[in-house]
Amino acid sequence: MKRLLILIAVAAGLWSGYWVWGAQALKSDIANWFDTRRAEGWVADYADLSVAGFPNRLDTTLDAPSLADPGTGWAWQAPFFQILRLSYDADHRIAVWPDRQMVSTPHNKYDLTSADMRASIITGGTDAELERATLVADTVLIVRHGAEGGTAMTALNLAIKAQPDAPATYRVSLTADDLAPPAQTRRLIAPQEVLPHRFDALTADMTVTLTRPLDRRTLEQDRPQPTRIDIGKARAQWGDMVLEAAGTLQIDDLGRADGRVTLRARKWRDILRASTRAGAVPSAVADQIENALELLTAMAGNPRMLDIPLEFSGGRVYVGPVPVGTAPQFRLP
Structure with a gap:
């Protein structure tokens, strides 16, 4: 019995030492990361900074963190931020955000509140390459x-999963x-119309290939950029207006x-007019586009349902030979 007690005491001492060493190493890594960002000109x-959770967890809490990248104009600040993990599993982390935070873009600042975000x-x-994440x-x-x-939204769900058979590709x-x-x-x-306050549905499922994998360098260096986007299906329904894309x-x-992206739309005239009023479609060509779509839907035999391909080329979007506007730039800031 005495030997067993000694063995337990030694094991407890070794584990305690391991936890203290892990906690100190984790605090040092985070502090060095912030120091490096400041040396690069960031506000960081x-x-x-504290680490708790003895004996089986290494839960890190940053009080009043603030990050701003002058190279992109993006910034973020919050009352706190937590990274939770088991002390013996460094590859699985839980990130926890507070109920309020502020995000700044090159154009505006936004206050973001939520009941629970993690x-x-x-x-x-070795580079902490992303395998999967769920927000x-x-x-x-x-x-x-x-x-x-x-x-506003009642819930937001975002899932990213690396595709093992395709480098730097994510579902x-x-x-x-x-x-x-x-x-x-x-x-x-x-x-002049009464629209519901909320969308009935807003979903997207796609596969994105990047210039390099998502890993620890994603924040530290320039962001990997998309090279291919396969839209399996995206769907938005707002009242009677339904828009699908693939x-x-x-x-x-x-x-x-x-x-090419194929659009399928119900009540497409309302969607076109709404897009024109919002500035997404130039008003100078809106009538021309509507006339062309009227002809296409009539030829298809269903004037109430639109099912057409959008062609993307040279930074423009076309319906057949008709340019309908400037295509968005697909770049991560």
Whole structure:
């Protein structure tokens, strides 16, 4: 019995030493990461850094973290941020955000609130290459800083999974439940019509190939950029308006897309007019586009349902030979 007690005491001492060493190494790694970002010109600060969870966890809490990358114009700050993991499993982490945070883009600042936002992240290899991640957020509200009203949703789910048979390729699934655009957006899109406050459905399922894998360098260096996007299916339903999309785009070094995306739309005239009012379709060509679509749907035998390919080329979007606008740039900031 005495030997057993001695053995238990030695084992407990060794484990305690291992935990203390792991906690100190983790704090040092995080502090060095912030120091490196500051040396690169970032704003990278926090009020306090602590590690808890003895004996089986290494749970890190950053108080009042603040990050700003002057190269991209993006910034983030929050009252706290947590990274939770088991002390014997460094490849699986849980990230926890507070119920309020602020995100700045090159154009605006946004206040983001949520009842619960967290992500499960599994990585592997020496560069912590992403294998899969799932982000879940409840009762989300995004408001432009200083403005009234905002975009709300009851739940946001984002899943990313690396494809083992294709380098730097990821399956991405997104679902936003009960997405409610700001009231001013509804008035802009449909000033004479009554639209529901919330989308009935907003989902996307796609596969994205990047210039390099998502790993620890993604924040530390320039972001990997998409080279191919395969849209399995994207669907948005807002009242009677339904829009679905599927197709493949090849992305060049400047973020310009070449390829084809097939649109299927119900009440497509309302969608076209709403897009014109929102500025997504130039008003100068809106009538020309509507006339062309009228002809195409009539030839297809169903004038109420639109089923056409959009061609992406040279930074423009075309319906047949008719340019309908400038294509978005597909680049990660």
